[in-house]
Amino acid sequence: MIIQSKKFKIFDSDALRKFHKRIFFSIVVFLCCYFLAVFRIADVMVLEINLKKNQNYSLIPERGKIYDRNGQLLSTTVNSHSLFVNAQKIKKNKKILSKKISSIIDINEEEIYKKLTSNKKFVYLKRNISPKEHQKIIELGEINLQTSLEKKRIYPFRNIGSHIIGYVDVDNNGLAGIEKSYDENLKKGEDIYLTLNINLQNASTNALLKTINKFSAESGSIIIMDITNSEILSLVNYPDFDSNNVNESNSNQRLNRALQSNYEMGSTFKPITVAMGIDSGIIDQNMIFDVSKPIKNKIEDWDPCNCSLNVKEIVVRSSNIGTAQIAEKIGKDNQINFFKKIGFYEPINIKLNEAAKPYGQPYHWGEIETMTIGYGHGFAITPLHLAVAYSGILNQGIKTDPKIIIDDKIKNYKKIINKDTSRYISYLLRSVVQETKITGPKIRIEGYDIGGKTGTAELINSQNNYDKDLNRTIFISAFPMSNPKYLILSFIDKPKRKKANNFSITSATVNAPLVKDIIIKIIEILKLPKVDNEHILNAATSTKYNQINAIN
Amino acid sequence: MNSFFNLKLWWKEIDKINFILISILLIVGIILSFSLNESSLFFNKHLVFAISSFFIMIFLSSLEPKTLRRVSLFFLVIFIFALVIVLLFDNEIKGSNRWLKFLGFSLQPSEFIKPFYFILSAWLIIQGINGRQYYLLVLIISFLLISSLIILQPDFGMTFLIFLTFFCQLFIAGLSIFLVIFSLFAILLLSFFSYYFFDHVQKRIDLFFNSNSGGFEQIDYSLRAFKNGGWFGKGPGQGILKEKIPDANTDFIFAVAGEELGFIFCSIIILLILTIIIRFLLKLLKMQDPFIIISIVGLTCCFGLQSLINIFSSLSIIPTKGMTLPFISYGGSSMISSSILFGFLLALTKNKIFYE
Numbered sequence: 001m002i003i004q005s006k007k008f009k010i011f012d013s014d015a016l017r018k019f020h021k022r023i024f025f026s027i028v029v030f031l032c033c034y035f036l037a038v039f040r041i042a043d044v045m046v047l048e049i050n051l052k053k054n055q056n057y058s059l060i061p062e063r064g065k066i067y068d069r070n071g072q073l074l075s076t077t078v079n080s081h082s083l084f085v086n087a088q089k090i091k092k093n094k095k096i097l098s099k100k101i102s103s104i105i106d107i108n109e110e111e112i113y114k115k116l117t118s119n120k121k122f123v124y125l126k127r128n129i130s131p132k133e134h135q136k137i138i139e140l141g142e143i144n145l146q147t148s149l150e151k152k153r154i155y156p157f158r159n160i161g162s163h164i165i166g167y168v169d170v171d172n173n174g175l176a177g178i179e180k181s182y183d184e185n186l187k188k189g190e191d192i193y194l195t196l197n198i199n200l201q202n203a204s205t206n207a208l209l210k211t212i213n214k215f216s217a218e219s220g221s222i223i224i225m226d227i228t229n230s231e232i233l234s235l236v237n238y239p240d241f242d243s244n245n246v247n248e249s250n251s252n253q254r255l256n257r258a259l260q261s262n263y264e265m266g267s268t269f270k271p272i273t274v275a276m277g278i279d280s281g282i283i284d285q286n287m288i289f290d291v292s293k294p295i296k297n298k299i300e301d302w303d304p305c306n307c308s309l310n311v312k313e314i315v316v317r318s319s320n321i322g323t324a325q326i327a328e329k330i331g332k333d334n335q336i337n338f339f340k341k342i343g344f345y346e347p348i349n350i351k352l353n354e355a356a357k358p359y360g361q362p363y364h365w366g367e368i369e370t371m372t373i374g375y376g377h378g379f380a381i382t383p384l385h386l387a388v389a390y391s392g393i394l395n396q397g398i399k400t401d402p403k404i405i406i407d408d409k410i411k412n413y414k415k416i417i418n419k420d421t422s423r424y425i426s427y428l429l430r431s432v433v434q435e436t437k438i439t440g441p442k443i444r445i446e447g448y449d450i451g452g453k454t455g456t457a458e459l460i461n462s463q464n465n466y467d468k469d470l471n472r473t474i475f476i477s478a479f480p481m482s483n484p485k486y487l488i489l490s491f492i493d494k495p496k497r498k499k500a501n502n503f504s505i506t507s508a509t510v511n512a513p514l515v516k517d518i519i520i521k522i523i524e525i526l527k528l529p530k531v532d533n534e535h536i537l538n539a540a541t542s543t544k545y546n547q548i549n550a551i552n
Numbered sequence: 553m554n555s556f557f558n559l560k561l562w563w564k565e566i567d568k569i570n571f572i573l574i575s576i577l578l579i580v581g582i583i584l585s586f587s588l589n590e591s592s593l594f595f596n597k598h599l600v601f602a603i604s605s606f607f608i609m610i611f612l613s614s615l616e617p618k619t620l621r622r623v624s625l626f627f628l629v630i631f632i633f634a635l636v637i638v639l640l641f642d643n644e645i646k647g648s649n650r651w652l653k654f655l656g657f658s659l660q661p662s663e664f665i666k667p668f669y670f671i672l673s674a675w676l677i678i679q680g681i682n683g684r685q686y687y688l689l690v691l692i693i694s695f696l697l698i699s700s701l702i703i704l705q706p707d708f709g710m711t712f713l714i715f716l717t718f719f720c721q722l723f724i725a726g727l728s729i730f731l732v733i734f735s736l737f738a739i740l741l742l743s744f745f746s747y748y749f750f751d752h753v754q755k756r757i758d759l760f761f762n763s764n765s766g767g768f769e770q771i772d773y774s775l776r777a778f779k780n781g782g783w784f785g786k787g788p789g790q791g792i793l794k795e796k797i798p799d800a801n802t803d804f805i806f807a808v809a810g811e812e813l814g815f816i817f818c819s820i821i822i823l824l825i826l827t828i829i830i831r832f833l834l835k836l837l838k839m840q841d842p843f844i845i846i847s848i849v850g851l852t853c854c855f856g857l858q859s860l861i862n863i864f865s866s867l868s869i870i871p872t873k874g875m876t877l878p879f880i881s882y883g884g885s886s887m888i889s890s891s892i893l894f895g896f897l898l899a900l901t902k903n904k905i906f907y908e
Contacts, residue, residue, distance in 0.1 A: 019845065020837055022724050026853070027833050033860050034826045038819055040867045044778040045815045119593075 061189030080152035203521035215495030262359035266455030269376030327374025442512035447530030452477035454507035475511035587788030605891035612895025634661035660885035670850030709873035777811035785814030801882035
């Protein structure tokens with residue numbers, strides 16, 4: 001088209017006869033460019049006008065440190081040496097030399113030999129060698145083995161808190177946890193103070209490990225939160241890893257289950273279902289539900305009873321049939337809306353890259369699913385989702401984003417339920433501990449007004465069936481229930497039936513003692529005083545609920 | 553052909569000063585290679601390539617313009633075919649697919665495309681100007697074909713160079729001002745396109761504008777090397793840059809020169825390159841044959857721009873492009889391609905052409 005148009009000219013006519021101007025122009029452009037190059041070299045090399053880039057390099061601040069809430073050092077940078085070799089200059093005895101080096105730095109002899117014969121001028125043999133190794137290398141007397149000074153990140157508490165603190169690569173770029181999500185701040189030299197209490201973290205790690213060993217369980221997590229300001233005081237996963245030696249761990253160990261993995265939460269959903277029913281006015285505390293028959297031959301109770309139960313009894317006895325009926329009354333739409341309100345449809349808003357999107361119910365959600373979801377089957381979220389939702393429900397119905405960094409302001413205040421409903425749920429959780437015959441005694445501590453709810457989910461085995469021997473046991477607990485302050489969520493995956501535990505693998509057997517251990521540690525570490533019983537009864541639960549209690 | 557080769561006649565006709573300047577460039581490359589490579593393997597390879605380049609250049613410079621055109625067409629077709637093969641086979645090195653391997657040699661067809669293409673594009677442009685518009689269509693199609701084959705590798709630097717050189721040819725041939733402005737826009741557009749679609753281009757450019765973002769990168773080493781050099785350099789073989797970055801003997805050869813041989817030597821290299829460019833361009837003023845003029849413009853600008861891009865990159869004036877310094881950088885493909893380019897240039901600037 002362009003070519004055919006007669007008025008439009010691609011080339012100026014008779015331009016070739018007058019091309020001299022354009023040649024001169026080109027020469028001038030080349031001259032200018034090359035003089036710019038000369039000027040730039042003079043600038044860099046001789047005139048010593050410092051370049052911005054070089055200045056930046058020399059002024060790169062040391063990576064910031066990470067502390068716990070009390071100023072305990074969790075991560076810092078120290079000087080270390082890296083061993084490298086100029087392989088081109090090493091001429092003979094490579095075999096012997098690699099054997100010698102291998103015995104010092106604990107790296108495979110063949111690997112070292114490969115590097116020595118690589119004919120490269122600069123090959124790292126090992127980054128970050130220890131002072132002892134450094135000394136021995138010097139004693140070897142091979143001048144082509146050289147060391148360079150580098151900065152190494154160290155983690156004094158090793159495995160404790162590693163999932164939260166994270167780790168860095170050899171060049172100190174954050175790869176996970178706080179090291180990754182606050183990489184920019186740390187690189188600028190800013191120190192970070194976590195909300196974690198490293199003593200609590202240590203105590204819950206030990207308690208979790210004890211339980212895992214006792215039941216030969218596969219994995220587990222514990223979250224401890226301050227309900228009043230949503231600060232995460234401790235977050236533990238097992239299996240775990242040492243941030244100092246990340247390379248020796250596998251992805252299973254590095255998985256931050258509490259943030260990254262989605263689980264069905266079992267009976268711990270029942271108080272949530274009750275909360276949405278009560279708060280919306282769809283049910284009230286005095287309603288009676290007939291739990292004598294299974295629903296559609298599908299929904300059954302662990303402990304069947306030919307009776308009718310009120311709302312409190314449904315929660316205390318953990319009746320699936322009763323909760324299913326409550327959920328049916330609430331209906332799917334209200335259920336979804338409430339889940340949205342308490343954050344079950346979004347990743348937790350916390351500055352940790354590991355925080356995962358909740359799985360929810362991606363398949364079919366009909367009437368039967370509404371009922372099963374009511375008691376925690378068919379809807380998956382991360383443990384942190386559950387902890388944050390409970391924290392909001394117990395914090396007088398005000399949910400806020402959880403905090404992991406101290407100077408974060410409390411964000412996203414959101415009223416999710418009324419104060420009265422919140423108080424009622426506290427009362428229910430307390431009743432579970434006060435009134436149940438199996439769970440209660442295992443968790444009660446005189447003088448500390450504890451509440452909680454068990455949850456046990458059967459897992460699917462390799463044949464794709466629910467397996468009575470594959471359990472996930474969950475316990476969510478809070479205290480003091482008069483004015484809830486501490487929330488403890490514990491998770492154990494696949495505990496094994498053992499004679500020492502009467503072959504029981506329910507949450508009551510597995511998690512209740514674990515949470516009790518942890519609460520005792522919290523009391524010790526935070527020096528929490530006892531509160532006398534009468535005081536609790538007067539202040540804690542409103543007279544209204546005591547009356548209901550008396551009637552039933 | 554050798555029986556036709558008359559050394560005496562050749563010497564009489566050749567542009568002696570440019571021939572000597574180009575040979576000095578080759579010797580500078582050998583010196584740098586010697587100080588750069590302690591192992592004799594690389595140096596020997598460099599020496600072999602340099603010597604063969606020297607003879608290829610002499611041989612090609614004895615050819616007639618008409619023969620050049622035919623040779624170019626023949627090899628262009630071969631190397632376009634090679635470009636297609638490169639894309640079909642997976643020989644990825646550092647994120648791009650540029651190399652063709654056979655019989656233990658690796659060959660970079662995009663390097664060889666340059667001298668042959670600029671001879672042919674010159675011929676097509678002239679045919680187009682003389683009224684045969686069909687040739688302009690061929691010109692545009694061939695340009696689009698070659699640049700898209702190269703950008704698919706992806707080799708953004710080479711595409712950019714070919715585009716710029718092609719533009720210079722059109723500019724000297726009298727491209728109307730409107731189209732000159734249009735082309736400048738196209739270059740801008742191409743830059744944005746590659747910024748958004750090629751990760752490594754984006755990374756390099758981000759790094760260029762925001763030195764805080766990455767750690768200590770090649771370019772910082774390069775600048776430090778210059779800084780360490782001072783007036784006279786640390787002495788051959790004394791630099792540390794070559795130990796720090798992998799592309800020291802190609803993309804950052806100029807920084808190595810800066811560190812080891814100093815400011816004076818670097819200025820001499822720049823002066824040498826600039827003299828060669830300007831001498832070739834000045835010769836055009838006395839010439840008449842439009843095909844030869846546009847060919848020389850293409851070949852000279854290709855050499856000049858490539859050197860400029862390499863030098864500017866190592867000085868951090870522009871983002872790093874991954875381009876060799878002709879006749880100085882290590883690398884067989886680059887060196888042979890440069891020898892073809894210089895051979896063509898010398899052939900086209902022989903004395904007798906003046907008197908025609």
